[in-house]
Amino acid sequence: MPEPAIITKLDLSELQPGRHDLWFRAAETGIGTPIDLPIVVLKGSPGRCVYLQAGLHGDELAGVAVIHHLLDELAEVQLSGTIVAIPCANPTGMLAHSRQARAASEGLTLTDLNREMPGQADSRNPNTRFAHALWDRLYAGQPDVFLDLHTMTHGNNFPFFVFADRSDPAVDRLVRLVPADQIKDDPGEPGSVETEMVATGVPAMTLELGASKTFDPDLTRRGLQAVRNILIDQKVIQGKPDMLGVTPFAGSEEINIRAARGGFVDMHVALNQPVAQGTLLATQHNAFGHHLADYTAPEAGRVLSIATDPMREPGALLVKLLK
Numbered sequence: 001m002p003e004p005a006i007i008t009k010l011d012l013s014e015l016q017p018g019r020h021d022l023w024f025r026a027a028e029t030g031i032g033t034p035i036d037l038p039i040v041v042l043k044g045s046p047g048r049c050v051y052l053q054a055g056l057h058g059d060e061l062a063g064v065a066v067i068h069h070l071l072d073e074l075a076e077v078q079l080s081g082t083i084v085a086i087p088c089a090n091p092t093g094m095l096a097h098s099r100q101a102r103a104a105s106e107g108l109t110l111t112d113l114n115r116e117m118p119g120q121a122d123s124r125n126p127n128t129r130f131a132h133a134l135w136d137r138l139y140a141g142q143p144d145v146f147l148d149l150h151t152m153t154h155g156n157n158f159p160f161f162v163f164a165d166r167s168d169p170a171v172d173r174l175v176r177l178v179p180a181d182q183i184k185d186d187p188g189e190p191g192s193v194e195t196e197m198v199a200t201g202v203p204a205m206t207l208e209l210g211a212s213k214t215f216d217p218d219l220t221r222r223g224l225q226a227v228r229n230i231l232i233d234q235k236v237i238q239g240k241p242d243m244l245g246v247t248p249f250a251g252s253e254e255i256n257i258r259a260a261r262g263g264f265v266d267m268h269v270a271l272n273q274p275v276a277q278g279t280l281l282a283t284q285h286n287a288f289g290h291h292l293a294d295y296t297a298p299e300a301g302r303v304l305s306i307a308t309d310p311m312r313e314p315g316a317l318l319v320k321l322l323k
């Protein structure tokens, strides 16, 4: 296993065909140590370039397993195109079990990199500069398709879920290849990789694979199949797309049920469960054990996320419904 080369800019045109393990030197800390990201490039014959990223939210690890399994299964495969895999897009967050990137500036600076794109080279916030390094020197106008792998945030859970702007036909084509439980047609979040890629004409999706800080074998299997299907569609690999018998539930509106009080919550519904208006979703007790509140579905929908951490502060998410 050769020691990965260090690069400060990824220029795919400079690389020979084959596998390249690289350290992308994105930034440096306050004591001058580098902030490096592991990158794997699989370069085949000329064709489409698919970027596959995980861990931009540092506690969302499920995509790492998808990338590792994909690299394993493509080890002996001749590609007609290129795959750029970024398994640990937010090292400062990942090492601190944190969604946000971290910098030491001003006491502690926490930044959601998936609201920060394309970043800014001369920002006073080191994390915003880091976002710019990804956008400008790692993505650098090179992807034809961008798949950003996420999970729900700490203390909550998702099924296999996709955010995508289906009003873009090239995005909708990708969405139809994903054996997800649920899909939300969504205009996007400004500053997210998905939305900023779509704005520059690169079809992109945010794939959510369950809960933070865990590898779930079924979600890995289905996430991997989604990536395989898209690589087949883009003619990077050969084969037939397989939806694994899944017909996703598609919706366009989220209903968020949030805690009114601080206290401990018992959940009465499960992921993917269809609920009617008025269904009891959760009950909450205070720290003394007295009943505080019942939470019911304001409208009918499908359970898209549930709180897994029972302690909820006022305003914290309990249940998300998709309709």
Ligand SMILES: [Zn+2]
Pocket (backbone or CB within 6 Å): 057, 060, 114, 150, 151
């Ligand atoms: Zn995320």
